[in-house]
Amino acid sequence: MASAELAGRIAARFPSASIVPVESNVGGILVDRASLVDICVFLRDDSACRFDYPASLTAIDYLDYFEVVYQVRSLARGEDATLRCRVPRDDAQVPSVTAIWSGADFQEREIFDLMGITFPGHPNLRRILLWDEFIGHPLRKDFGLPAPLPPAVQEALDREGVAAANVIGHTPPGPRALDRRAS
């Protein structure tokens, strides 16, 4: 089932939801936060979908918003479906899907721990990899400060005409992070 076909199926069932197919190598469907849980239940239970296996949950920081990516699979058909949900930085929460796929438990905790997105409805939302007293969420792009590059690397970058901002992952917030995205 291609993304467009799946999007059509979901749109027919949830006329009021916002559903946008995503064009990329991974593809998927962008859904709004309010209808996420209903759509997940539909994906798991609908006889033509049966996406019963939570393959992978992850989140990406796009500076203006976070994108939570749900990759689920139907084991019987060997087919993936990708759901995406975008949430603003100042309201980083997505309803939990642990009640739908038990396997979302640890994965949502990991996203909470490293990306700082909360999952209302999660039974046990605590840090999982870092210690409880840790301050901040390291996978956010505004976490930490850039370290100077070793001289040899800096020289090689200069030779190739590559800006150091392209190498440093933990770019501090502000114009530099935006430059990096634009370049």
Added chain:
Amino acid sequence: MVDPGTLAINSLGSEPSFETSAVQVGANNIVINLGPQHPSTHGVFRLVLTLEGETIRAADSVMGYLHRGTEKICEEGTYLQNVTLTDRLDYLAGMSNNMAYSMAVEHTAGLRVPERGEYLRVLFAELQRYASHCVAVGTFGADVGTFFTPLLYTFREREAILDLFELACGARMTFTFIRPGGAALELPEEFFPACEKLLDDLPRKVDEYERLLTDNEIFIARTRGVGKFAAADGIAWGVSGPILRGSGVRYDLRRDIPYSAYPAFDFAVITRDEGDAYARYLVRIGEMRESIKIARQALAKLKSTTGPTVLKLGSFFRAPPGEGFSRIEAPRGELGFYVVSDGGIAPYRCKCRAPSFINIGPLAEMLRGWKVADVIVILGSIDIVLGEVDR
């Protein structure tokens, strides 16, 4: 005096605190820590167990002692530098990690690996699976009380395989041999006879492990029927690899969502219906035999083909803006990477879907109702690698 029976210091199902002292004595329940320094956890992993007598009533997994921030560091390194980090995730299966990461980068950049590169990948991934299952089976035997005999037998073959890897790429565990674009080096001449000889020997060696363990009365008494896990639960929890197949789910990414050169090879998917620790052991043994078969076929293909093994990518190779992902059947289950590129020389985001991390999700459920001694067996049968759990 208060009647101890009415004291519910640690009621059932309550969440054990992280900061509990080592032992808390209640009227009925005791909270104890298993680990983080405990030989049976195969690394630095802590289980907070709530016991009633000797029976597990609740368990809480505490991990992260080995967290190195790999995903964050990946955002700093170039696409090729990051391969070295993946070796250190599941350090018992470096080749599989290299392969999954490389496939995600190739998917992002739209690269096609040369045919010979794919055969090299399959050969090394299968040898790696054998070596990794050697550790899984050997240490599992040690966990259930066979002491060191099976462990030494399995490590003997693992060592031989690591010698082959060393012959091919100079490293025993941290290979960085499979990289974006293919497999780094052409094999040396002497590799082929050495590998053939080993592949001829291996089936008899698997028979040896089986003689030590499969019909061993004590081994069976400790593992059969222990840690039963239903197929439906396995699917809902997203577990993969020998645990899912040991619960009767016929699911193997090599066959169901084929990747690399696997469609060209003939092999069986091993499953058992029992869903217990013994079944998981038998699945691993079966997979070792299948890995030998696949490795033989891959070696034959390598001998009959010529051509490049790797695409030449510059040190400052850039993937075009976009994203890509991969999923492979690693020894412990489904290993996937998800790479987002913004067109720079480093990934914008690199997520690793580690099988061990997902597989211990249902551990609390699997342990409930079993005795303390069974905890070791159940944990051993899941076969976690903490480098991959904590990343």
